[in-house]
Amino acid sequence: MATDDSKKMTRRTFLKTAAATTAAASPMALAGCKGKGLLGSTEAFALEFQEYFKSHYRLMTEKERKKTVERLERLTKISQDLDIDIDTTGPQENVLYGYAFNVTRCEGYMECVKACVKENNLDRKSNTQYIRIFEMEHGRMSPDQGDGKYFHEVPKEGHFYMGVQCFQCDNPPCVKACPTKATWREPDGLVVVDYDWCIGCRYCMAACPYWGRRFNWNTPEVPKKEINTRQHYLGNRMRGRGMMEKCTFCIQRSRKGKVTACVEACPTGARVFGNLLDPDSEIRFVLENKKVYRLKEDLGTDPKFWYFID
Amino acid sequence: MKKNTLLTNLFSFVKDALIWNLSGSLLYQVFLCGLVCLMLTGVYGYVIQFRTGLAATNMSNIVSWGFYISNFTFLVGVAAAAVMLILPSYVFKDKDLHKVVIIGEVVAVGALVMCMTFVFVDLGRPLQFWHLIPGIGQLNFPSSLLSWDIIVLNGYLALNALVPAYIVFCHYRGKEPVGKYYKPFVFLSIGWAVAIHMVTAFLYQGLPARPFWNNPLMGPRFLASAFAAGPAIICLVLHIVNAATDYKIDTKIFNKLRIIIVSAAIINLLMLFSEIFKEFYFPTHHSLSAVYLFFGLDGHDSLVPWIWTAISINLLGTVILAVNPFKKNQIFLLPALVLLIVGIWIEKGIGLIVPGLVPSPMGEIISYAPSSVELMITCGVVGLGMFVITVLLKPALIIEQRYEQERSG
Numbered sequence: 001m002a003t004d005d006s007k008k009m010t011r012r013t014f015l016k017t018a019a020a021t022t023a024a025a026s027p028m029a030l031a032g033c034k035g036k037g038l039l040g041s042t043e044a045f046a047l048e049f050q051e052y053f054k055s056h057y058r059l060m061t062e063k064e065r066k067k068t069v070e071r072l073e074r075l076t077k078i079s080q081d082l083d084i085d086i087d088t089t090g091p092q093e094n095v096l097y098g099y100a101f102n103v104t105r106c107e108g109y110m111e112c113v114k115a116c117v118k119e120n121n122l123d124r125k126s127n128t129q130y131i132r133i134f135e136m137e138h139g140r141m142s143p144d145q146g147d148g149k150y151f152h153e154v155p156k157e158g159h160f161y162m163g164v165q166c167f168q169c170d171n172p173p174c175v176k177a178c179p180t181k182a183t184w185r186e187p188d189g190l191v192v193v194d195y196d197w198c199i200g201c202r203y204c205m206a207a208c209p210y211w212g213r214r215f216n217w218n219t220p221e222v223p224k225k226e227i228n229t230r231q232h233y234l235g236n237r238m239r240g241r242g243m244m245e246k247c248t249f250c251i252q253r254s255r256k257g258k259v260t261a262c263v264e265a266c267p268t269g270a271r272v273f274g275n276l277l278d279p280d281s282e283i284r285f286v287l288e289n290k291k292v293y294r295l296k297e298d299l300g301t302d303p304k305f306w307y308f309i310d
Numbered sequence: 311m312k313k314n315t316l317l318t319n320l321f322s323f324v325k326d327a328l329i330w331n332l333s334g335s336l337l338y339q340v341f342l343c344g345l346v347c348l349m350l351t352g353v354y355g356y357v358i359q360f361r362t363g364l365a366a367t368n369m370s371n372i373v374s375w376g377f378y379i380s381n382f383t384f385l386v387g388v389a390a391a392a393v394m395l396i397l398p399s400y401v402f403k404d405k406d407l408h409k410v411v412i413i414g415e416v417v418a419v420g421a422l423v424m425c426m427t428f429v430f431v432d433l434g435r436p437l438q439f440w441h442l443i444p445g446i447g448q449l450n451f452p453s454s455l456l457s458w459d460i461i462v463l464n465g466y467l468a469l470n471a472l473v474p475a476y477i478v479f480c481h482y483r484g485k486e487p488v489g490k491y492y493k494p495f496v497f498l499s500i501g502w503a504v505a506i507h508m509v510t511a512f513l514y515q516g517l518p519a520r521p522f523w524n525n526p527l528m529g530p531r532f533l534a535s536a537f538a539a540g541p542a543i544i545c546l547v548l549h550i551v552n553a554a555t556d557y558k559i560d561t562k563i564f565n566k567l568r569i570i571i572v573s574a575a576i577i578n579l580l581m582l583f584s585e586i587f588k589e590f591y592f593p594t595h596h597s598l599s600a601v602y603l604f605f606g607l608d609g610h611d612s613l614v615p616w617i618w619t620a621i622s623i624n625l626l627g628t629v630i631l632a633v634n635p636f637k638k639n640q641i642f643l644l645p646a647l648v649l650l651i652v653g654i655w656i657e658k659g660i661g662l663i664v665p666g667l668v669p670s671p672m673g674e675i676i677s678y679a680p681s682s683v684e685l686m687i688t689c690g691v692v693g694l695g696m697f698v699i700t701v702l703l704k705p706a707l708i709i710e711q712r713y714e715q716e717r718s719g
């Protein structure tokens with residue numbers, strides 16, 4: 001009889017029971033010997049424990065998603081005494097995000113980089129940045145021939161500027177490469193990472209022809225005062241050590257109908273973001289009326305990021 | 311009743327294996343202690359890496375794979391090379407090679423253990439490795455070549471561990487192994503050996519983002535270099551076995567292995583030449599990685615002395631082995647074997663992985679050299695591999711020798 005029951009037990013229920021039992025037992029066990037565990041408090045330990053056994057984001061039910069969000073919010077409250085709000089808004093109907101970059105207008109102020117770092121809670125310790133701006137000599141057209149480390153007054157005579165970030169390819173090589181399906185393309189075109197499912201093998205990084213991915217070599221650090229508390233599970237929530245991350249076109253903003261932080265910050269209006277399926281959108285106007293081009297078209301990755309010249 | 315004796319046999323088999331492993335000359339004990347020290351160095355390094363993250367290595371967002379993956383790539387070749395003994399001894403019924411096939415298989419097991427450990431220590435989140443296991447995790451099969459690699463490496467480990475284990479256990483009980491129980495797996499393992507190295511090559515070859523790797527010659531060249539370096543390592547192990555144990559190895563065997571090594575090494579050099587021709591006859595934007603490797607770019611030339619050393623000693627080793635100036639005593643070929651192994655290790659390890667990643671897709675050029683933590687962990691993994699080979703080989707050879715004597719005597 002007992003064996004019959006255990007055979008019927010699915011993986012999910014097994015993990016759930018295992019996690020719940022241990023989670024209930026471990027605080028008691030820990031409280032018995034020390035009162036404070038390795039992770040600061042017994043409650044945090046129990047939450048971390050349950051987090052360890054949680055499933056892939058795409059396999060979770062709505063209820064499970066709510067639970068993990070609660071756990072993550074509570075963990076931040078315990079560790080940093082900070083109230084964060086993690087959103088799980090899904091893709092909207094009839095939306096496909098696209099981006100266009102006006103090469104003529106950009107003057108290399110890098111306000112977009114600054115806004116991105118703040119908005120997406122990027123690691124300040126290793127100076128992680130999703131956006132790179134390359135200073136290009138006239139006559140060049142590919143950022144790999146430009147200077148991505150310029151440090152002087154801009155704009156510089158005889159130069160123009162090109163911004164590069166994740167291009168949210170429609171045929172993304174990174175997704176194909178990932179051995180655990182921890183990164184995928186959402187129906188609205190965003191390529192996202194389930195940070196907690198990533199094992200940190202960095203195969204996606206080798207597969208990306210645009211250098212669009214960043215790895216957390218150390219535990220990322222953001223000063224408490226600067227943490228953006230409006231977060232998305234697949235977006236700017238705090239990452240941990242050993243996880244891959246990338247630009248998501250500010251999923252926490254775009255899925256709420258707002259433009260990305262880089263677009264908002266750009267002082268020259270060089271950045272255009274919008275819904276490719278909306279015939280009245282600015283991005284559609286750019287694609288229909290300007291001469292546009294994309295990087296490394298020959299690879300067939302089909303990026304949703306176009307450059308154009310006024 | 312029958313099952314019971316099998317169990318008792320298995321128990322005494324394990325017990326005897328343990329005793330044989332722990333007993334031995336003073337030199338053997340010192341050797342074992344040395345291996346344990348190496349492994350402890352690795353554990354120390356890994357503790358540091360585990361606490362600080364992969365920031366403890368010199369890898370970065372540009373060189374995102376380094377020394378670990380380099381060594382992994384080389385060792386997959388060593389593992390695959392066992393097939394060069396298995397094929398002639400089981401398929402062509404070569405009596406001489408049949409005597410040493412067990413040694414080849416054990417070296418393959420050791421190499422595979424090292425491969426998997428190298429991949430494991432390279433993971434950013436090793437505790438989450440269960441996400442790969444189908445059933446409780448999600449394996450991206452067949453889309454991801456890494457998932458293919460995980461499957462073929464584990465399968466090959468199983469084949470190379472279980473087939474010899476069965477044969478040795480039969481011999482331990484003084485029985486002849488039953489062909490139909492293990493022969494199908496032997497034939498499977500021959501194809502599988504080619505598969506592990508082709509799949510590992512495809513891992514790199516399948517990335518259009520990296521022109522240096524995105525090259526159809528990669529797979530065949532991996533095989534050629536593997537069938538040179540792998541048998542060379544097996545040859546070294548045979549020399550050690552010959553000198554340190556009563557299990558005597560015939561000169562004929564060394565000669566046969568030498569011919570295998572030389573043929574593979576020559577094919578490897580031909581393919582290398584073909585690659586160099588393609589990169590430098592009409593250099594394109596895609597040749598920058600090769601320029602970086604062979605001549606350096608923007609003052610970053612840390613790999614240059616390595617690759618030229620590799621090519622020189624590769625050539626020298628191949629020539630010595632081909633000419634074979636010491637016909638009588640094969641032991642004088644040892645330096646040539648070492649030259650060839652080191653040459654292929656550099657060329658296929660760090661000389662393959664790092665230039666694939668530099669210049670980055672955004673044109674950035676940096677230098678990479680392993681950090682002390684990476685070196686310590688690498689020592690540990692190599693120690694582990696040698697330990698595995700030693701503890702598997704020692705009882706296996708004792709059993710084989712006994713069985714031979716019983717049959718002849």
